[in-house]
Amino acid sequence: MAEPSSKVLPEVPTPLSHETAGAAFDYRGLVAAMEANLLQYGDSHRGVGWRMNARDAALQHQVMLEGILDEWARPVRLLDFGCGASHLYQHIRDQGLLGLEYSGLDLSSQYLALCRKKFPGVAYYDQDLLDSATELPTFDYVVLNGIFHYKADNSNEATWRYCQQLLTGVSAIAAKGFAFNVRSEYVDWRWEYLFHLPIGQVADFIATNISRNFTVRHDYGLYEYTVYVYHTGVRENRPAAETLPATIG
């Protein structure tokens, strides 16, 4: 692995509206469920748990990478958090995208073994970000594709706490920004094992705890949205400004 950073992972944020009591989100159980997909479906989008069609799964990779800003220096150090079979890297290669330095992280030894076999030159990490002993290097941009869609039989409250913990941890290792997708409330059907989040709830958490600088895309035709959070970016290039359209001043 790369040299450890001195970055200390932040405190777990306080849940917005729920008691901290109750079962914790069983993400290790989810890893096992995903590995069962790999066994059944092999190295495809279905093998990392998607039930949507292949074109939609490919679109998610495109959308994730569209959060990278033009003004960022290249190469962009990219971490694919929960990389599964590294299909994002396959996408980058298939599209011939340049200027990205890809790394993957996953808690599944089976996916990582597959990844390392397919892409021996790529750096992969197997650390648990929520383990306080974990040390990870810093990246420019971290993407979490499909990490929050499937909650199995975890409660909504536990899943939301887990989301906040993970996003806070990811924010600390993402120097310029990060992106994640989550299922929308604006859907035609629901399934109890999937997790849906109101846009405003995510926006409140991000704006209060992480950054005022973010975009929510619900424009690409899937039943989810992608949030891009920036520590730097557009605002950097702008002059300091009064910000209210006001009669005052």
Next chain:
Amino acid sequence: MVTDVSMQDDLERLTREYGASLSTHGVTPGGVQWPNASDLATRYEVLLSPLNLAGGGAHPVRLLDLGCGPGFLLDYLQTNGLLERVDYLGVDVTEATMGHARARWPDHRFELRDVRLHPLPAASFDYAIICGVFNVRYSNTHAQMQALVEETLRSVWMSVRTGLAFNVMSKHVDWERDDLFHWPLDTAMAFCRQHLSRHVTFRLDYGLWETAIQVSRIPAVRSSKVPLNWLPDDTRKSGA
């Protein structure tokens, strides 16, 4: 063109400040109550970003500028070399403001019109932007302002072929002001999904305390290829 705009009460409350303000401040962004000029340029840049005007195109974009004020969008387009890229119509509701627009841009089209009472022809534009119309509600209640916003958007939506963009104040601020219109993202999304389209982007990434909301009739363009090893079980189903 509609010449006899009998102004609805909510619009009258919204626009009564501007006449005096333009006299005091002159025809500047300050004259239409914006705090400064560079932020207005940023707002235009963000609202127009889905059009990629700088990228060129076979035909000018038929652009509706609702709440055009003294025609500042045309200044912005000219300064950025984009004026030739649009086929422009500016719409507003007060004679005084529109007089400034016509005097400053005599070769461009402007109309006095409340689009809620007199909708523009269906699909007569490619895109509409509504900049700074919904941020301040003055003495309108939140409910009155929300009704004005929703009625306006529904009317404009019928007249655009591809989409529209507008700004409102964000809820994600340190404090809210009583005379501003802060529209929660989920309320806006629920409205868009029901009456406009579910293909919506919320931008809060440009450093102002507002949200730019971009609504499109069609989903974002797909450029990614599908890995061949993913396809077998899908081709049967979707014929993709």
